Amino acid sequence: MTEIHNLRARVAALEQSAIHQLQWWRPFPFHGQRGRLAIWREVRELWRPEAVIETGTHVGNSAEFFAGSGLPFDTIEIDPTLYALASMRLRSGSNVTLHLGNSPAILRTLPASGLRTFFYLDAHWKDHLPVTEELEIIFARWPNHLVQIDDFEVPGDAGYGFDDYGPGKALRLELIAGLTGASNLYFPSDPSSADTGLVRGCILIASDNLLDQAATLRKHR
Numbered sequence: 634m635t636e637i638h639n640l641r642a643r644v645a646a647l648e649q650s651a652i653h654q655l656q657w658w659r660p661f662p663f664h665g666q667r668g669r670l671a672i673w674r675e676v677r678e679l680w681r682p683e684a685v686i687e688t689g690t691h692v693g694n695s696a697e698f699f700a701g702s703g704l705p706f707d708t709i710e711i712d713p714t715l716y717a718l719a720s721m722r723l724r725s726g727s728n729v730t731l732h733l734g735n736s737p738a739i740l741r742t743l744p745a746s747g748l749r750t751f752f753y754l755d756a757h758w759k760d761h762l763p764v765t766e767e768l769e770i771i772f773a774r775w776p777n778h779l780v781q782i783d784d785f786e787v788p789g790d791a792g793y794g795f796d797d798y799g800p801g802k803a804l805r806l807e808l809i810a811g812l813t814g815a816s817n818l819y820f821p822s823d824p825s826s827a828d829t830g831l832v833r834g835c836i837l838i839a840s841d842n843l844l845d846q847a848a849t850l851r852k853h854r
């Protein structure tokens with residue numbers, strides 16, 4: 634009985650969250666953050682991605698935006714209901730492939746590639762944090778990578794929200810320090826007070842230094 638009750642509660646919560654996302658955030662990639670859009674425009678201009686991979690499709694708000702870029706685009710969702718919803722929404726795009734499954738497992742099945750690939754890592758949810766595993770796979774299999782991690786702490790600007798699930802499970806520099814030795818790291822250059830939407834923080838991790846010139850980013854290292 635408790636099991637059925639829990640299952641019903643889970644389905645109801647999921648439904649509520651999906652309806653909310655579709656009703657209010659549908660036209661807005663990156664949680665409606667103007668600053669993120671500006672970063673993406675500079676990424677396209679200066680870094681010139683040839684492919685995009687997103688982890689955590691949810692109902693497809695950012696996925697619809699990336700699909701519209703015309704670049705080859707893969708997106709990965711672990712929840713079958715959300716995957717089905719996003720599939721209905723994105724089915725017309727021939728450049729788009731949706732994957733159902735756990736992001737690290739799916740990333741391992743994608744063909745390793747020398748293409749300049751932009752990764753949008755957003756598959757953190759409740760206390761499940763696949764981001765370090767995702768990074769290990771990306772660094773090993775995509776030599777030309779630019780990784781944007783959503784919901785990441787921006788040092789010195791507490792106005793940007795980030796995910797913190799307790800000790801060892803917060804999206805901040807300490808979590809990825811052991812993995813990013815030779816990488817170029819960037820944070821948004823604009824203060825959180827200038828952003829719109831949900832105002833979540835992010836970090837960008839690049840295999841080269843082409844974004845040193847970006848006005849929307851400040852180099853951390």
Ligand SMILES: C[S@@+](CC[C@H](N)C(=O)[O-])C[C@H]1O[C@@H](n2cnc3c(N)ncnc32)[C@H](O)[C@@H]1O
Pocket residue numbers: 662663664687688689690691692693694695696709710711712715734735736737755756757758761763
């Ligand atoms: C914050 S939402 C993503 C929002 C979406 N990227 C956007 O910008 O519109 C996080 C999503 O990640 C999914 N997720 C969580 N863990 C995952 C995993 N290990 N692999 C794939 N998807 C995962 C969740 O089911 C949820 O739909």
